[in-house]
Amino acid sequence: MSTQTRRFIFWFLIALFFIHTSLVFTIGTDEDNGKELMTEDAQAGKLLYQKYNCTACHQLYGLGGYMGPDLTNMVSSPGKGEMYARAFLQAGTQRMPNFNLLEDEIKSLVAYLKYVDKTGTSPVKKFEINFDGTITQK
Numbered sequence: 001m002s003t004q005t006r007r008f009i010f011w012f013l014i015a016l017f018f019i020h021t022s023l024v025f026t027i028g029t030d031e032d033n034g035k036e037l038m039t040e041d042a043q044a045g046k047l048l049y050q051k052y053n054c055t056a057c058h059q060l061y062g063l064g065g066y067m068g069p070d071l072t073n074m075v076s077s078p079g080k081g082e083m084y085a086r087a088f089l090q091a092g093t094q095r096m097p098n099f100n101l102l103e104d105e106i107k108s109l110v111a112y113l114k115y116v117d118k119t120g121t122s123p124v125k126k127f128e129i130n131f132d133g134t135i136t137q138k
């Protein structure tokens, strides 16, 4: 191999290195697709979720207590949704306590549950392994 070819390969690889590096640092990562849902209501709901210790019995993103069901995607589950959540929060059940929540508190908690629904999936069940070793959730 001539010196010229070797030099060409050398500088070509150096150029590739800089192109790749600049792309990696400027493309950015995925946006948080629930950001616009973290409204003041949802923030208040998050604090209420902590105040009433809902996590003692419920999981969010798969973490929490196991007495009640996982609430991560409760809002978008078929047959459930906002009104369904409201019913539980307003009255409780035999197994879930009635916290005597105010209408405002219920509104905030539901806003928070909607935010959580947009930002995560739990339980994670179906995924596909791509050719490059990354995983895509179906």
Ligand code: HEC
Pocket (backbone or CB within 6 Å): 048, 049, 052, 053, 054, 055, 056, 057, 058, 067, 068, 069, 070, 071, 074, 080, 084, 085, 088, 089, 093, 094, 095, 096, 097, 099, 109
């Ligand atoms: C003492 C444990 C306990 C606490 C604390 C608790 N829950 Fe529950 N929750 C349950 C149980 C158990 C169920 C299932 C009730 C049933 O089916 O009768 C439930 C059901 C629910 C449901 C319906 C879920 C579904 O998919 O069917 C929602 C929504 C909910 N809870 C929200 C909350 C929120 C918000 C809080 C905090 C303010 C909270 N829970 C605090 C035990 C609890």
